Amino acid sequence: MPAAFLLIHAKPSRAWSVLLSWTLFAAGIGAYFYVSHARHRDNPEDRVMPTIAQMARGMYNAALQPAEEDEATAPPDNFVQRFFGSMLWKDTRASARRFFYSMALLVPAVLLGLHMGLFPYAGSFFLRFILFFDKIVALSLLPILFIAFGIDELAKVMLIVIGVAPTIILDTFNLVRGVPAEQTVKAFTLGAGDFDVAYRVVLKQVMPRILNSIRLNLKSVMLFLFAGEMIASTDGLAFRIALLRRHMGMDVIIPYVLWVALLLFLVDLGMRRLNRMLHPWFRES
Amino acid sequence: MPLIEIRDVSVAYGTPTRPVLDRVSLAIEEGEFVCLLGQTGCGKSTLLRLVLGAERPAAGRILVDGRVHHQPDRTRGYVPQKYSLFPDKTVLDNITFGPEVCEFGLAARLTPRFFRRRREFRRQAFEYLQRIGLEPSDAAKYPDQLSGGMQQRVAIAQALITRPRILLMDEAFSALDPGTRKGMQRLIRQLWKDTGATILFVTHNTHEALRLGTRVVVLAKEMPDSGSRVMLDLPVPEPCRDDDIPRLVRRLESASTSSDPLAPASALSEKW
Ligand SMILES: Nc1ncnc2c1ncn2[C@@H]1O[C@H](COP(=O)(O)OP(=O)(O)OP(=O)(O)O)[C@@H](O)[C@H]1O
Ligand SMILES: [Mg+2]
Numbered sequence: 082m083p084a085a086f087l088l089i090h091a092k093p094s095r096a097w098s099v100l101l102s103w104t105l106f107a108a109g110i111g112a113y114f115y116v117s118h119a120r121h122r123d124n125p126e127d128r129v130m131p132t133i134a135q136m137a138r139g140m141y142n143a144a145l146q147p148a149e150e151d152e153a154t155a156p157p158d159n160f161v162q163r164f165f166g167s168m169l170w171k172d173t174r175a176s177a178r179r180f181f182y183s184m185a186l187l188v189p190a191v192l193l194g195l196h197m198g199l200f201p202y203a204g205s206f207f208l209r210f211i212l213f214f215d216k217i218v219a220l221s222l223l224p225i226l227f228i229a230f231g232i233d234e235l236a237k238v239m240l241i242v243i244g245v246a247p248t249i250i251l252d253t254f255n256l257v258r259g260v261p262a263e264q265t266v267k268a269f270t271l272g273a274g275d276f277d278v279a280y281r282v283v284l285k286q287v288m289p290r291i292l293n294s295i296r297l298n299l300k301s302v303m304l305f306l307f308a309g310e311m312i313a314s315t316d317g318l319a320f321r322i323a324l325l326r327r328h329m330g331m332d333v334i335i336p337y338v339l340w341v342a343l344l345l346f347l348v349d350l351g352m353r354r355l356n357r358m359l360h361p362w363f364r365e366s
Numbered sequence: 367m368p369l370i371e372i373r374d375v376s377v378a379y380g381t382p383t384r385p386v387l388d389r390v391s392l393a394i395e396e397g398e399f400v401c402l403l404g405q406t407g408c409g410k411s412t413l414l415r416l417v418l419g420a421e422r423p424a425a426g427r428i429l430v431d432g433r434v435h436h437q438p439d440r441t442r443g444y445v446p447q448k449y450s451l452f453p454d455k456t457v458l459d460n461i462t463f464g465p466e467v468c469e470f471g472l473a474a475r476l477t478p479r480f481f482r483r484r485r486e487f488r489r490q491a492f493e494y495l496q497r498i499g500l501e502p503s504d505a506a507k508y509p510d511q512l513s514g515g516m517q518q519r520v521a522i523a524q525a526l527i528t529r530p531r532i533l534l535m536d537e538a539f540s541a542l543d544p545g546t547r548k549g550m551q552r553l554i555r556q557l558w559k560d561t562g563a564t565i566l567f568v569t570h571n572t573h574e575a576l577r578l579g580t581r582v583v584v585l586a587k588e589m590p591d592s593g594s595r596v597m598l599d600l601p602v603p604e605p606c607r608d609d610d611i612p613r614l615v616r617r618l619e620s621a622s623t624s625s626d627p628l629a630p631a632s633a634l635s636e637k638w
Contacts, residue, residue, distance in 0.1 A: 261449040266420045268452075271464035271528055272440035276472055281463075286454045362454050362508040 131332040139332030143169045150315075168321070173344070175316040179234065179306055183241035184295075190246040191291055194253025199265075199279050208254070211247050219244030220308055227313060237309035244305040245298050252294045256287040289363040292356045296349055303345060367432060368393035369564050370417060370532065375426035376593060377412055386412055388593025389426065392583060394566065399558055401579035402568045404622055408585050408594040410568045411447055414534045417566065418442055430532070440468065443530030445538045447568075450521035451509040457520050458505040461491040464528035494523040499549060514541035519550065529561060536568045551578055572615045576602055582614075584621045597621045 085091055093101070117130035131139070145160075148168035164170055196203045197211075223240060230236035260283050268282045310319035318341055325334050356363070372392040378385045386409040394400055404410050415421045416428055419435035419442075427434060430442065438444065451460050465487045470480050495505060498519040509517055518541050525533060535554075539547050555578060558565055569575050575582045584598040598621035603610065 262420065263446040263449040264452065266415070266418060266438050267444055267446060267450060267524075268463075268467075269438035270418065270440060270442055270444040270530070271524070272468035273463075274467070274471065277467045280472060281467070282452060286452065288454075360454065362510070364510065 128329045128331055131335065135332040136336050139330070140169075140336040143167065143333050143336070147171075148316075148321075169340070172316055172318045172321045173340075175314075175320075176306060176310065176318045177344075179237055179241070179309075179317070180302065182234075182238045183245070183302055183306070186238070186242045187246060187249050187295060190242075190249045191253050194250040195257055195279060195284055195287075197250070198254045198257025199283060200275075204254075207250075211250055215247035215251060217243075219305060223308070223312065232313040237306070237314070240309045241302055241305040245301050248298055248301070249291075249295065253287070253291055256290050256294075257283055260286060289356050289360040292352060293365075296352050296356075299345060299349055303341070369396040369431060370394040370566070371427075371429040372413075372417070373427045373429070375413075375416060375423040375428060377409065377416070377421075377423055378593070384591070385593030387423075387585075388595050390585070390594070390596055392596060392599070394564060396564055397562050399555075399565045399578060399580045400567065401575035401582045402566060402585065403570070403572060403575050403582060403618060404585035404594065406570070408587060410585060411536050413585070414444070414536055414566065414568060417532075417534060418444055440464075440528055441530060442532045442534060443525040443528060445518075445521050445525045445533075445535040447536040447540075451517055451524070453509050456506050456508055457495070457500070457512070458488060458491055460509070460520060461494060461524050461527055462487040464524060465490070468528060490527065491523075494527055497553060498523050499546065515543065515546060518542065519546075522550070522554075526557060529563075531563060533563050533565045535565065537570065538567070539574065540570065547574070554578065572618050573611065575618070576611055576614055580604060582618060584618055586622045 086093075113130070114133065117127075117132055120127045120130055121132060144167050145163045146168065147166050148171055151171075193203075193207065197207050198204065219240060222243060226236045226239055226243075230239055264282055264286070265278050268278045273282065306317075307319035310317035311323040314320040318337060322334055322337050325331075325337075370393070372390055372394075374389045374391055375387055376385065376389055377387040390413065402410050402413065412421070416423055417430065418438045419428075419430075420438050422436075435442075452463065455463065462484065466475070466480075466484065469483065470477075474480060492502060492505065495502065500516060500519060504512065504516065509520070512520065518538055522535070522538055525535075539550055542550060551574065554565070554567075557563070567575075567578060569578075579602055582598075582600045582602060583596055584600075585594040586597040587594050598618065600614070600618065602614075
């Protein structure tokens with residue numbers, strides 16, 4: 082190994098990079114099971130750090146058995162049917178539905194940001210209000226939302242939208258403002274109209290950056306989603322986690338947390354792939 | 367009546383305002399090929415933006431075809447100094463952008479007629495691609511896969527294909543090697559003769575200005591902190607004889623460096 086192996090010019094080999102990148106995962110998992118094992122030796126009834134076998138059993142039950150609250154229905158015999166009747170699937174579907182409703186509502190947010198950035202009247206009309214709105218702590222609106230929209234789906238989706246949309250609008254606005262004036266002038270001299278310029282010149286070239294901005298905001302989307310579900314909901318992944326906390330159901334909570342992380346990772350990966358596929362010209366910098 | 371009439375135009379930027387152009391007046395007849403010379407920062411690009419209607423002068427008026435234009439449109443083609451190509455479109459789509467938006471709105475682009483017409487646009491675009499000296503294989507590339515000189519040439523093709531009556535070019539040849547530059551100069555001269563377009567061409571190269579233009583205009587500041595004015599407006603004898611050129615170059619260069627802010631510095635460096 083060269084002497085300067087910790088310095089800027091070090092060039093770790095591929096094998097070393099891969100090994101290093103997995104080290105913390107291995108250490109974390111190892112430490113967990115070491116401590117869990119030790120606790121179970123002292124107290125076989127320990128519920129705080131379930132063993133791998135307990136978690137596997139908990140997850141198996143979650144993925145193949147219906148939730149407690151609708152146990153009444155006759156259990157189907159088919160494996161796939163059992164999965165689709167299971168607690169895990171029910172919760173995932175409920176959360177995913179709210180998630181995608183809110184994502185769909187970000188489309189108008191992007192369009193609003195685009196128009197604010199390009200059309201001076203739209204900019205003057207909306208900008209100050211949205212700057213103000215952006216500063217409102219969305220979670221503090223939660224009680225108001227529950228009073229105004231009831232405690233059903235609408236309130237939860239609105240919480241997400243109110244929490245995330247201003248950021249997306251302002252980000253789009255700034256990205257649109259960042260497009261060099263030469264581009265719009267050039268498009269007009271080629272005979273383009275205002276909407277050609279807005280949608281075919283400006284929106285198209287800021288789109289990959291907007292998608293990246295939405296990717297960065299996925300965390301906030303999930304944050305607001307979970308807050309809504311934990312406080313007022315009868316299904317959803319966060320509802321389940323909050324419910325199981327009352328019975329110390331760590332054998333299901335931990336796999337659920339990892340499941341949510343995996344889902345979010347997959348959504349992010351999907352968006353990154355989509356971005357690269359739709360915008361092959363875009364160089365991330 | 368001149369096609370472009372710039373009347374006592376002044377422009378100032380910043381706070382506190384610093385004048386850039388100071389009562390510039392210029393009348394350009396239809397079919398002229400005007401080359402604009404001047405030191406860097408003297409307001410050449412600003413003047414082009416004013417003619418485009420992308421900016422308003424602080425004082426004075428700019429009449430194109432007898433009226434004031436408040437926004438750029440397709441009568442005035444533009445090859446900007448930078449950011450001239452749409453980064454999200456291939457070379458071919460960049461060139462066909464003009465013809466497409468001229469004939470088809472956003473909704474009309476979904477009709478079958480559009481796809482039939484587009485084949486014609488593409489054929490035409492390949493013709494231009496060849497004229498500016500690019501390979502057909504470059505057509506599918508994105509702008510940032512091209513060299514600076516290739517980008518400039520695509521930007522010129524993009525502006526030429528819509529056949530604007532007035533063409534404003536801002537240092538359009540600055541990134542080209544001498545050989546390609548000669549070729550592009552011939553191409554522009556040829557297109558100018560064929561179409562009878564009026565061209566306003568910004569350049570830093572005095573020889574190029576004399577070779578291309580029918581008229582050379584020099585912008586320069588009288589004092590270091592005043593705005594630029596028209597210092598020299600020189601009709602180029604047609605055809606321009608080679609032995610005339612050195613004399614004209616000297617005249618042009620002395621006009622544009624009359625208040626050279628770098629002059630004291632260079633005198634200083636001579637002493638060292
Ligand atoms: N949007 C702007 N805001 C503030 N100042 C500006 C702006 N645009 C141009 N300027 C200033 O106006 C002056 C003229 O700029 P301009 O781009 O017209 O110069 P130029 O003659 O084209 O120079 P070059 O040959 O380097 O391209 C410069 O000093 C520049 O700093
Ligand atoms: Mg310039």
